[in-house]
Amino acid sequence: MSMDILPSRESNFEKQNEKLFRQWFQFADADGDGRITGDDAVKIFSLSLLSRQELKQVWAVADSKRQGFLGFKEFVTAMQIISLAQKGTEVTADILKNTEVENISPPAMEGLDELLSRRRSSPLKLAAESNGSSNQLQAESAQWFTSKSxxxxxxxxxxxxxxxxxxxxxxxxxxxxxxxxxxxxxxxxxxxxxxxxxxxxxxxxxxxxxxxxxxxxxxxxxxxxxxxxxxxxxxxxxxxxxxxxxxxxxxxxxxxxxxxxxxxxxxxxxxxxxxxxxxxxxxxxxxxxxxxxxxxxxxxxxxxxxxxxxxxxxxxxxxxxxxxxxxxxxxxxxxxxxxxxxKACDRRINEFVKRARAATIHSYIISHLKKEMPAMMGKAKAQQRLIDNLADEFAKVQREYHLPAGDFPSVEHFKEVLAGYNIDKFEKLKPKMVQSVDNMLGYDIPELLQRFRNPYD
Missing domain, CATH: 3.40.50.300 (P-loop containing nucleotide triphosphate hydrolases)
Incomplete structure (x- = not known):
């Protein structure tokens, strides 16, 4: 893992250069939320004069959890890697494992000192930086109580x-x-x-x-x-x-x-x-x-x-x-x-998409079964007939709405659950709600995935 380095060595490096890196971090954190997004990273990382491919690897190692942003500790990791890359070290996932972290000097960032001096001249900018520092401390305090086992x-x-x-x-x-x-x-x-x-x-x-x-x-x-x-x-x-x-x-x-x-x-x-x-x-x-x-x-x-x-x-x-x-x-x-x-971020989004598609198919099935029920007499027999022939009803829904067969639920499990409900009381299909889900899958999810992509891809 990219972050598997000894905590004591990492903390020594941060302690030695914390003031400088805080200034750099607050400069890059344009909105003061304690996070550096892909756009923020492009602006400050480009000052290292490394190639786009090298910076792509730097982001991939620093953002090992695929969060789509860098906190302060991840930012420090990125600065360590940039410093090593400027000295000719190949950027790999294990670049920091066998390196004496406290011996790494801050990277050379072309023109960053001048940009920082310009920002200090504006009181409004200073206030924004102060707020950013406060937000960062709050974010670190929240992480202090996080543990894994x-x-x-x-x-x-x-x-x-x-x-x-x-x-x-x-x-x-x-x-x-x-x-x-x-x-x-x-x-x-x-x-x-x-x-x-x-x-x-x-x-x-x-x-x-x-x-x-x-x-x-x-x-x-x-x-x-x-x-x-x-x-x-x-x-x-x-x-x-x-x-x-x-x-x-x-x-x-x-x-x-x-x-x-x-x-x-x-x-x-x-x-x-x-x-x-x-x-x-x-x-x-x-x-x-x-x-x-x-x-x-x-x-x-x-x-x-x-x-x-x-x-x-x-x-x-x-x-x-x-x-x-x-x-x-x-x-x-x-x-x-x-x-x-x-891959956890991609997995969560994929699971969300899977659940959304399952909910859509479920609504089609429920609406179809509702339409197959008689208006007045023989509802109990009609419900039992639908349950007994549920596989055929699934096939009808699949053909009518052109749905993939692999997305349908288990027939036997659906039969077992369906037996405890009154089909006649099911809701009718609401096309606008289905369309909203389709729009979410077609437009909102791709935009969400874009946020978690490597900014140098």
Whole structure:
């Protein structure tokens, strides 16, 4: 991660140059809101005389969380990187990791001193700078109480393999109260010091049941909880090991609950150093065959192969080729995890678009079912007929409004929910509201995405 540098070294650098960087930051922060936007950055970063491609990399590293703006600490990071780039250092995501931060001098900014002196001559500008400093202090005070930790579910059945792990950048847990005290009593939170965990939260499920244990009923809705986490996370890891590749009925239900989140799913084949190369090829083929029967999609899931623990790889079984493969796979998995904070903004917007499209399709379905109901007699029979033939009704809606079939909800789940409502009391479709959603998806969302883009793209 671009910000994985020792806090003490970073604070020393800030302390030595804080007054100068405060002046630069307040000059760039035109509206005094404690943030430097893309337009603000273009004006001040261009004074470094670095190329546009170099400045693009500077912004990408400094804005590692894809916020679309830089706070004061991110601004200081950008100044560090610019200083190194001016001395010929290549700008990469790890540029600050192996550098003595306190030894970096402020960058040379062509004409900035003259611009600052002009601003000091205006009392109005000074007042604006003072307000900007106050807003910045307020923003830093708000960040002072922010913390991140790892969270995982309770210990029941965790000896059984087949876990799923939901990984995300940030998530509140108050919505889990809907699953009752039986689940909450098994939900645990723990904290582990690690630089990666400052940006990512891990949620570890207990092992899914298999064999005779499948007949044991859990005291809470296991698949419902999994589905709740899947809708809010950024990455989902399905864990297997070489000796237990079978997908039990419960694991099948869990994977089924991930419908609509296929782009988040990754598969991890762990403990792969317990078999030799020839057996590993057979295990991999068997795993893909088992997944093919459950994941009804022609796209192949990304599978990470390795031994993901703190023990050395068993070269006796894998050989030198297997060791090299496992190291590359582990690096790819870590890269996938490190990309989560950078992609979190895009993911949230995509999830919002997905929910908006789902709401639109839901309104079309409800309106269609309402129109199919009789005006006077036989409403109960008509409702039961519509529920029994819901798949055909979905097809009618799809053809009438030219909607993609993949965006429609699960027929079985919709039937189950629909049975508890009176279709005759549903609202009619309001075309103006649907048009408003279409306009939002067509115009407002692209404008929102533009705000979070790298200003040098």
């Amino acid at each position: 790892t969270k995982k579910s309770g210990p029941d059945d965790r000896s059984v393999p087949g876990n799923t792990i939901a990984v995300q950048a940030d998530m509140p847990f108050s919505g889990l109260t809907r699953f009752g005290t039986a689940f909450l009593s098994k939900f645990e939170c723990s904290q582990m010091p690690h630089p990666l965990l400052e940006h990512i939260t891990f949620v570890d499920t207990p092992g899914v049941l298999s064999g005779e244990k499948q007949r044991t009923q859990r005291s809470y809705d296991f698949t419902g909880v999994t589905s709740w986490f899947a809708a809010k996370c950024d990455l989902i890891l399905l864990l297997f090991d070489p000796y237990k590749l079978d997908i039990s009925d419960e694991f099948r239900r869990v994977i089924g609950s991930l419908r609509g989140h296929d782009d988040k799913i990754r598969v991890v084949l762990n403990k792969a150093d317990q078999v030799d190369t020839q057996q590993l090829m057979r295990v991999y083929g068997a795993l893909m065959w088992s997944l093919g029967k459950v994941l009804n999609t022609p796209e192949v899931m990304r599978v990470y192969i390795g031994s993901f623990n703190d023990k050395p790889i068993n070269e006796g079984a894998t050989g030198p080729i297997g060791k090299e493969l496992f190291e590359k796979e582990q690096e790819d998995l870590l890269t996938d995890l490190k990309d989560i904070p950078r």
